[in-house]
Amino acid sequence: MKLDSKVPSGPLPDKWTKHKFESKLVNPANKRKYSAIVVGSGLAGASAAATLAELGYVVSCFCFQDSPRRAHSIAAQGGINGAKNYQNDGDSVYRLFYDTIKGGDFRGREANTYRLAEVSVNIIDQCVAQGVPFARDYGGLLDNRSFGGAQVSRTFYARGQTGQQLLLGAYSALSRQIGLGTVEMHTRTEMLDLVVVDGRTRGIVVRDLITGKISSHAADAVLLATGGYGNVFYLSTNAKACNVTAAYRAYKKGALFANPCYTQIHPTCIPVAGDYQSKLTLMSESLRNDGRIWVPKKVGDNRAAADIPEAERDYYLERKYPSFGNLAPRDISSRSAKEVCDEGRGVGETKVGVYLDFADAINRLGKNVITERYGNLFDMYERITGEDPYTVPMRIYPASHYTMGGLWVDYNLESTIPGLFVLGEANFSDHGANRLGASALMQGLADGYFVIPYTLGDFYARSKQSGITTDHEAFKKAEQEAIDRQEKFLSINGKRSVDSFHRELGKVMWDYCGMGRNEAGLKKALEMIPPIREEFWQNVKVLGNGDELNQSLEKAGRVADFLEFAEIMCHDALDREESCGAHFREEYQTEEGEAKRNDKKYTYVAAWEYNGVGVKPNLHKEELEFENVELATRSYK
Amino acid sequence: MNLTLYVWRQKNADDKGRMETYAAKNISTHMSFLEMLDVVNEDLIEQGIEPIAFDHDCREGICGMCSLVVNGRPHGPEKATTICQLHMRHFKEGDKIYIEPWRAKAFAVVKDLVVDRSALDRIMAAGGFVSVNTGGVPDGNSIPISKVDADTAMDAAACIGCGACVASCKNASAMLFVAAKVSQFASLPQGKVEASRRVRAMIDQMDVEGFGNCTNFQECEAACPKEISIKFIAKMNREYLKSSVAPSKG
Numbered sequence A: 001m002k003l004d005s006k007v008p009s010g011p012l013p014d015k016w017t018k019h020k021f022e023s024k025l026v027n028p029a030n031k032r033k034y035s036a037i038v039v040g041s042g043l044a045g046a047s048a049a050a051t052l053a054e055l056g057y058v059v060s061c062f063c064f065q066d067s068p069r070r071a072h073s074i075a076a077q078g079g080i081n082g083a084k085n086y087q088n089d090g091d092s093v094y095r096l097f098y099d100t101i102k103g104g105d106f107r108g109r110e111a112n113t114y115r116l117a118e119v120s121v122n123i124i125d126q127c128v129a130q131g132v133p134f135a136r137d138y139g140g141l142l143d144n145r146s147f148g149g150a151q152v153s154r155t156f157y158a159r160g161q162t163g164q165q166l167l168l169g170a171y172s173a174l175s176r177q178i179g180l181g182t183v184e185m186h187t188r189t190e191m192l193d194l195v196v197v198d199g200r201t202r203g204i205v206v207r208d209l210i211t212g213k214i215s216s217h218a219a220d221a222v223l224l225a226t227g228g229y230g231n232v233f234y235l236s237t238n239a240k241a242c243n244v245t246a247a248y249r250a251y252k253k254g255a256l257f258a259n260p261c262y263t264q265i266h267p268t269c270i271p272v273a274g275d276y277q278s279k280l281t282l283m284s285e286s287l288r289n290d291g292r293i294w295v296p297k298k299v300g301d302n303r304a305a306a307d308i309p310e311a312e313r314d315y316y317l318e319r320k321y322p323s324f325g326n327l328a329p330r331d332i333s334s335r336s337a338k339e340v341c342d343e344g345r346g347v348g349e350t351k352v353g354v355y356l357d358f359a360d361a362i363n364r365l366g367k368n369v370i371t372e373r374y375g376n377l378f379d380m381y382e383r384i385t386g387e388d389p390y391t392v393p394m395r396i397y398p399a400s401h402y403t404m405g406g407l408w409v410d411y412n413l414e415s416t417i418p419g420l421f422v423l424g425e426a427n428f429s430d431h432g433a434n435r436l437g438a439s440a441l442m443q444g445l446a447d448g449y450f451v452i453p454y455t456l457g458d459f460y461a462r463s464k465q466s467g468i469t470t471d472h473e474a475f476k477k478a479e480q481e482a483i484d485r486q487e488k489f490l491s492i493n494g495k496r497s498v499d500s501f502h503r504e505l506g507k508v509m510w511d512y513c514g515m516g517r518n519e520a521g522l523k524k525a526l527e528m529i530p531p532i533r534e535e536f537w538q539n540v541k542v543l544g545n546g547d548e549l550n551q552s553l554e555k556a557g558r559v560a561d562f563l564e565f566a567e568i569m570c571h572d573a574l575d576r577e578e579s580c581g582a583h584f585r586e587e588y589q590t591e592e593g594e595a596k597r598n599d600k601k602y603t604y605v606a607a608w609e610y611n612g613v614g615v616k617p618n619l620h621k622e623e624l625e626f627e628n629v630e631l632a633t634r635s636y637k
Numbered sequence B: 001m002n003l004t005l006y007v008w009r010q011k012n013a014d015d016k017g018r019m020e021t022y023a024a025k026n027i028s029t030h031m032s033f034l035e036m037l038d039v040v041n042e043d044l045i046e047q048g049i050e051p052i053a054f055d056h057d058c059r060e061g062i063c064g065m066c067s068l069v070v071n072g073r074p075h076g077p078e079k080a081t082t083i084c085q086l087h088m089r090h091f092k093e094g095d096k097i098y099i100e101p102w103r104a105k106a107f108a109v110v111k112d113l114v115v116d117r118s119a120l121d122r123i124m125a126a127g128g129f130v131s132v133n134t135g136g137v138p139d140g141n142s143i144p145i146s147k148v149d150a151d152t153a154m155d156a157a158a159c160i161g162c163g164a165c166v167a168s169c170k171n172a173s174a175m176l177f178v179a180a181k182v183s184q185f186a187s188l189p190q191g192k193v194e195a196s197r198r199v200r201a202m203i204d205q206m207d208v209e210g211f212g213n214c215t216n217f218q219e220c221e222a223a224c225p226k227e228i229s230i231k232f233i234a235k236m237n238r239e240y241l242k243s244s245v246a247p248s249k250g
Ligand SMILES: Cc1cc2nc3c(=O)[nH]c(=O)nc-3n(C[C@H](O)[C@H](O)[C@H](O)COP(=O)(O)OP(=O)(O)OC[C@H]3O[C@@H](n4cnc5c(N)ncnc54)[C@H](O)[C@@H]3O)c2cc1C
Pocket: A039, A040, A041, A042, A043, A044, A045, A062, A063, A064, A065, A068, A070, A071, A072, A073, A074, A075, A076, A077, A078, A079, A080, A162, A163, A189, A190, A191, A192, A225, A226, A227, A228, A237, A238, A239, A242, A243, A245, A246, A282, A401, A402, A423, A424, A425, A426, A437, A438, A439, A440, A441, A442, A444
């Protein structure tokens, strides 16, 4: 299979304009003859569904929560980037593009990333027009902050709830269309399979989570905006129900999965407290602006933080990266924390954590200033841990947070199955091997508001209607398979809960395919996963019935897919014999322990093709061409 | 610690439902309330009893999915805290904990502790938006908005749509929820244009859905995990009044 990225020719800044002009249009009177299924109601899904309906297409939208407003996008805190240069500090579309490509360690596609930066300015305008209450300064203009180590202030925010406010904006646009009857919304409905006939996407099979009814929906195109797969690690900052099923099912039907091993581990999360831990809470990265990260110098030092004298503390980020210090990028900070804990210098009851200490900042600036800056975060920390971060240093540890990998898409966001488009975190397209802070929200809305409305129209104009209804045998077959699978889960009646398998898988992935990876560990993981999967299918216990709300049954389907998907991640990590961005192969590092890329061999997108359960998938490569930027080594010393 | 739980179990919408008693054993004070329920559920599964169904997703107090009445209070005893953010250190050895679903005419029980809150979505679909299409909007800075107004809008917009206000109200009124949305938009120039139409449409839909009236008990504000102020209800009432004086505008 030859992967055609369909990147338009011409100079980088003109590509999107040219492409839009060259895209075919659907006559306004004909738009209502074309239908789209949008799976997902997060930033990407809600913005796409609303916009397509505004244009006149027939849209149906699905989500598994009880309301579209509860998609995981709601949890994003920090902000959204936009190259407005309102602060007059030297930002531009090109700079945002460059920062994103560099931040992704030169493993992203130039043209997509440039387009993302280009439409970022429209996103901000759109959100303001919808009534998103962004922070403003006293002059009444939009406020910005610098985020995640960026040298310019281009991040727009709404207190610590930016994701919530942007999603509510998209949700209100979607609600308007639902009210007008142009979007048919299906909440508490989970996609279980994708239906492909004659090489083209025809629709989906879903389960109504309340009645248990399994049914089919046909359309001229299907858009997956189903989010990331960070929960493959079981513990992550993602919402509990985030999962890989929709993307994985599409993969099994022939869509290629790109760069699955690019998973971002966020450095500042509240550490695991016990075996019962169900999720991890992110503490905003902004805390690193004033907090100092340290561990004791001595291995096994059990003294309380206050009893460890200054001379016996190791401020390891400041020591190793004197110029960036505590603000070193996410991947570097995360790995350094793991290193010191592996050495036995971790803190807290479990010894898997490091201190983030505000004592100096409080002395220097006063407690008031710290309260003003981080009051709500300190409260949240205290609520969860029961410790007062004004007097005892916070404890933090990295956690799975975001997945750069996803279904492979071309410049039009179309996957390798015609008529299947993938938006938001679910695709692989814009962030390379590492995503910058405040860029995921931007990508979700860029895809939904400003990219897909053009590229989908072109698809419709070129390919005409699908013409296949849910009576087709392919739909019947897929429905039957979904029913059989569900019956299987319910009939195994083994001894272990679904969660226990998910935890077990998560631990293997975290230990061997997490922050640091090596050949031996990845091979070990590939040996450990199949037996877990086999036991799952023989020994899982799912109580209750299929024809009613059954949360264990829902989880069983998702975990069954994670148990297969995990192997692709390991294969990808094994194949990529270099370190880049969030992918750190321990064999490939500099003498100082920094990531060592291999641009000669690995400047490609690894796109994997399904080859059977437990069988190594086939690798297809999209060679990345860098016509505008020079591949440089990231240095934060 | 060890606790005794009294939990509402109801097989489906048609079932009458009843309280069941379960033991929660070896609960760590570091657990969140929902983690405690996870542990109890694992225990139930082992015994062959179907686990307790309850809604949750983010477990960070922002998605609005969790919805438990704990010891008679929506979201439990802590002020400004969703039940997913409540930790077990607020309980002590031997405590008895009563766990029930949201109860309101407009929120039918689906199963156990899970209720149907789609009425809130329908209120939003009736008018909870600014009627702008994608594209063709002015520059974000073309209309300055005073910081005070922007902050007021944000205070109102912080609502997570959980429905605790409804569950806490004797009349099962959704006034606080609707007022929050109406006030957010009414505080911003972008939302003012169709303010009249919005407030009428949303309130009409609220009545259609079977939510009760507001008789100023103020329980909603006390139960609201996001501390949405009842001053927004007063603001909405003013908006409503204005819209009946000049209904043609917007
Ligand atoms: C704690 C946290 C903080 C973050 N902070 C920031 C930040 O400050 N800035 C930033 O830019 N990014 C941030 N991110 C990342 C960002 O929030 C996400 O990447 C982004 O919101 C994903 O949006 P999405 O629309 O792609 O998917 P989601 O919002 O995850 O939506 C997925 C949708 O798909 C639906 N779905 C999934 N599978 C199925 C199925 N099988 N059937 C039916 N429906 C399905 C779900 O119901 C949901 O509606 C943060 C992430 C986390 C976890």
